[in-house]
Amino acid sequence: MTPPLIAAAVLSLAQxxxxxxxxxxxxxxxxxxxxxxxxxxxxVIELASAYxxxxxxAVRGLVRDGYFDGSAVIRSQDNYVVQWARAEDDPKARAMxxxxxxxxxxxxxxxxxxxxxxxxxxxxAPEVGxxxxxxxxxxxxxxQTWLVHCYGSVGVxxxxxxxxxxxxxxxAVIGQSPRGLDRNITLVGRVVQGIExxxxxxxxxxPMGFYEKPAEWTPIRSVKLAADVPPAxxxxxxALKTESATFKTVIESRANRKEEWFHDPVGxxxxxNVPLPVRLKP
Amino acid sequence: MTPPLIAAAVLSLAQxxxxxxxxxxxxxxxxxxxxxxxxxxxxVIELASAYxxxxxxAVRGLVRDGYFDGSAVIRSQDNYVVQWARAEDDPKARAMxxxxxxxxxxxxxxxxxxxxxxxxxxxxAPEVGxxxxxxxxxxxxxxQTWLVHCYGSVGVxxxxxxxxxxxxxxxAVIGQSPRGLDRNITLVGRVVQGIExxxxxxxxxxPMGFYEKPAEWTPIRSVKLAADVPPAxxxxxxALKTESATFKTVIESRANRKEEWFHDPVGxxxxxNVPLPVRLKP
Numbered sequence: 180m181t182p183p184l185i186a187a188a189v190l191s192l193a194q195x196x197x198x199x200x201x202x203x204x205x206x207x208x209x210x211x212x213x214x215x216x217x218x219x220x221x222x223v224i225e226l227a228s229a230y231x232x233x234x235x236x237a238v239r240g241l242v243r244d245g246y247f248d249g250s251a252v253i254r255s256q257d258n259y260v261v262q263w264a265r266a267e268d269d270p271k272a273r274a275m276x277x278x279x280x281x282x283x284x285x286x287x288x289x290x291x292x293x294x295x296x297x298x299x300x301x302x303x304a305p306e307v308g309x310x311x312x313x314x315x316x317x318x319x320x321x322x323q324t325w326l327v328h329c330y331g332s333v334g335v336x337x338x339x340x341x342x343x344x345x346x347x348x349x350x351a352v353i354g355q356s357p358r359g360l361d362r363n364i365t366l367v368g369r370v371v372q373g374i375e376x377x378x379x380x381x382x383x384x385x386p387m388g389f390y391e392k393p394a395e396w397t398p399i400r401s402v403k404l405a406a407d408v409p410p411a412x413x414x415x416x417x418a419l420k421t422e423s424a425t426f427k428t429v430i431e432s433r434a435n436r437k438e439e440w441f442h443d444p445v446g447x448x449x450x451x452n453v454p455l456p457v458r459l460k461p
Numbered sequence: 462m463t464p465p466l467i468a469a470a471v472l473s474l475a476q477x478x479x480x481x482x483x484x485x486x487x488x489x490x491x492x493x494x495x496x497x498x499x500x501x502x503x504x505v506i507e508l509a510s511a512y513x514x515x516x517x518x519a520v521r522g523l524v525r526d527g528y529f530d531g532s533a534v535i536r537s538q539d540n541y542v543v544q545w546a547r548a549e550d551d552p553k554a555r556a557m558x559x560x561x562x563x564x565x566x567x568x569x570x571x572x573x574x575x576x577x578x579x580x581x582x583x584x585x586a587p588e589v590g591x592x593x594x595x596x597x598x599x600x601x602x603x604x605q606t607w608l609v610h611c612y613g614s615v616g617v618x619x620x621x622x623x624x625x626x627x628x629x630x631x632x633a634v635i636g637q638s639p640r641g642l643d644r645n646i647t648l649v650g651r652v653v654q655g656i657e658x659x660x661x662x663x664x665x666x667x668p669m670g671f672y673e674k675p676a677e678w679t680p681i682r683s684v685k686l687a688a689d690v691p692p693a694x695x696x697x698x699x700a701l702k703t704e705s706a707t708f709k710t711v712i713e714s715r716a717n718r719k720e721e722w723f724h725d726p727v728g729x730x731x732x733x734n735v736p737l738p739v740r741l742k743p
Contacts (some may be wrong), residue, residue: 257657258612284724300582302731330540330637339721354660355612355638355734359718359727375539375664378636382657436641439621442566443644449584451637 189437195428196419196456203423205312206460207371207416209406211235213242214414215263215373216400217252222373223414224333224351227313227366229292230326231283234335234367237346239404246271246347247402255380256388258354262336263399264347275347282341283365285325288317292324293422297430299447303327303358307450309421313369314450316361326366329356329451331374335365353378356451371457372416419456429454471719477710478701478738485705487594488742489653489698491688493517495524496696497545497655498682499534504655505696506615506633509595509648511574512608513565516617516649519628521686528553528629529684537662538670540636544618545681546629557629564623565647567607570599574606575704579712581729585609585640589732591703595651596732598643608648611638611733613656617647635660638733653698653739701738711736 190198213224226235241247246265254262265272294317296308304316307327314332317324326332332352337344344365351370370377380397383390390396405413419426434448472480495506508517523529528547536544547554576599578590586598589609596614599606608614614634619626626647633652652659662679665672672678687695701708716730 257660282724299584301584302581303727303729341724354636356731357734358731359715359729359734362725363718363723363727378539379661379663381661433641436645441645442564442623445585445641445645447585447641449638449640452639452641 190432192429192432192454192456195425195432196458199419199423199425203420203425204417204458204460205420207405207418207457209413210239210404211368212405212416213238213368213402214405214408215247215402217376217397218400219376220373221414222376223371223416224368225312225371225418226368227311227326229311230286230313230315230324231365231367233280234283234344234346234365237280238335238349238367241346242402242404243407245401247399250399250402251393251396252377252380252399253383253396254350254387254389255353255382257382259352259357259388260350261353261377261380262348262350264336264349266393272347275345278345278347279342280335280345282337282344284341284362285323288319288322288324294324295421295426295430297448297450297453299434299449301450303361309426309450309453309455312418312421312455314453314455316450325362327356327450328352328358328360328366329369330354331370332366333368333370334360335367337364351377369455371418371455372414415460416457417460421455429456471721472714474711474714474736474738477707477714478740481701481705481707485702485707486699486740486742487702489687489700489739491695492521492686493650494687494698495520495650495684496687496690497529497684499658499679500682501658502655503696504658505653505698506650507594507653507700508650509593509608511593512568512595512597512606513647513649515562516565516626516628516647519562520617520631520649523628524684524686525689527683529681532681532684533675533678534659534662534681535665535678536632536669536671537635537664539664541634541639541670542632543635543659543662544630544632546618546631548675554629557627560627560629561624562617562627564619564626566623566644567605570601570604570606576606577703577708577712579730579732579735581716581731583732585643591708591735591737594700594703594737596735596737598732607644609638609732610634610640610642610648611651612636613652614648615650615652616642617649619646633659640733651737653700653737654696697742698739699742703737711738
């Protein structure tokens with residue numbers, strides 16, 4: 180037997196994923212998968228039904244009603260969020276103003292919710308980690324857990340009252356994780372493919388990145404559930420299970436950088452710095 | 462006397478800055494201020510001479526030599542960095558390949574360096590805070606301090622060897638703070654105005670966001686030091702001193718959100734979430 184050329188191979192992320200068993204992956208549930216169609220292509224969002232069932236149901240319902248077909252990106256604030264909605268004076272939008280949905284800023288911890296904990300300290304929460312494909316935090320004293328704001332997180336815009344976020348106005352994070360929003364607004368999912376189609380949208384010139392005229396909006400042709408799209412138009416996406424051994428290897432390899440380029444192996448990683456791999460099913 | 466309508470006014474960031482004394486601001490040093498001219502306008506970078514004097518001198522020298530005039534953004538990787546350089550096969554770029562500059566991944570702590578400490582835990586470093594306008598970290602046991610990677614941070618690209626970062630290839634962070642790069646690469650400054658001109662540049666389709674053909678590059682017309690530009694073309698920018706009482710108020714107000722919109726006042730803030738105000742001198 181010839182010894183390997185490199186005694187202890189340093190595996191890249193791609194190599195770790197290539198070596199993973201098929202059972203470490205889960206197909207996205209078509210009822211939790213949203214296709215947002217921009218002029219530049221498709222953005223895919225996974226809804227976090229386990230953490231925000233009411234918000235996910237509200238968004239699912241609006242999507243099924245065609246509410247977002249003909250909506251637009253109305254806000255792009257640098258290092259913060261892009262936001263999409265129907266025009267304020269649109270009759271469908273006006274009909275939504277009085278619609279309330281109970282907030283889901285956090286939820287009770289539950290032994291049935293998986294939790295892969297990150298061993299490193301976090302600025303904002305006693306514990307952080309991953310649950311069912313999403314970055315989350317927990318407070319064991321208060322027995323509460325919540326989705327955290329990372330790049331690509333999708334949330335439900337709201338006014339001052341907690342129940343005013345009804346799913347008709349959504350945002351995606353396109354900058355430094357705005358963790359101060361955690362537990363202040365309902366997160367409903369995350370972009371699993373195509374976030375770069377949102378993040379390059381020109382910033383709005385108005386306050387908070389809102390555009391000043393509709394001509395500046397980026398139109399959204401349609402928003403559909405994967406379940407409602409003909410099979411030929413679906414993307415057969417699967418996500419690495421955040422409870423899998425492969426995901427633990429991903430965390431370990433990204434927290435401890437053994438590649439030649441790194442002079443300091445770091446030894447740490449933040450909850451918003453761990454990649455959450457999604458791929459077309461091979 | 463009529464009592465005020467709101468007993469304890471909650472000041473916005475703009476109101477805090479408007480109320481600040483002129484002495485809490487410092488004019489940017491024209492020798493540390495770099496104007497990068499894109500087709501979409503000017504990006505302003507402040508060099509961190511106190512932390513990376515060798516890198517700042519290298520960049521200053523290249524800028525004065527006109528090295529970056531006619532360079533281009535050759536890489537745009539989503540949620541990571543944009544990077545600019547001359548074409549690899551350009552004679553000036555080839556002449557730089559063998560040029561070495563000693564790394565400045567961290568430096569010795571020094572009582573002469575100001576430090577406004579953040580009271581909250583950080584994932585990556587024993588202490589974090591601000592020094593002379595830049596986000597920094599410290600390790601009191603090792604008596605080391607270093608610039609940290611936040612949105613807008615500007616660094617010196619390098620190959621595997623630590624001294625290969627000679628300033629001829631620079632990057633700016635356009636996503637979640639890649640703190641794992643801290644102490645692995647020399648940061649030389651930060652974008653103080655115009656980062657949104659870099660962050661919306663279409664992502665490169667190749668590995669690590671590199672473009673596949675020069676036609677995809679974003680051209681850089683010129684890069685100049687403010688000191689070398691006719692006064693009429695200079696921007697009279699001033700930065701809030703990170704050692705000032707006003708800046709401490711900014712931290713306090715951003716860590717403890719008392720606005721009506723916030724249902725949970727947070728009580729924490731991360732080193733990359735604190736705004737570092739820069740404005741045209743009134």
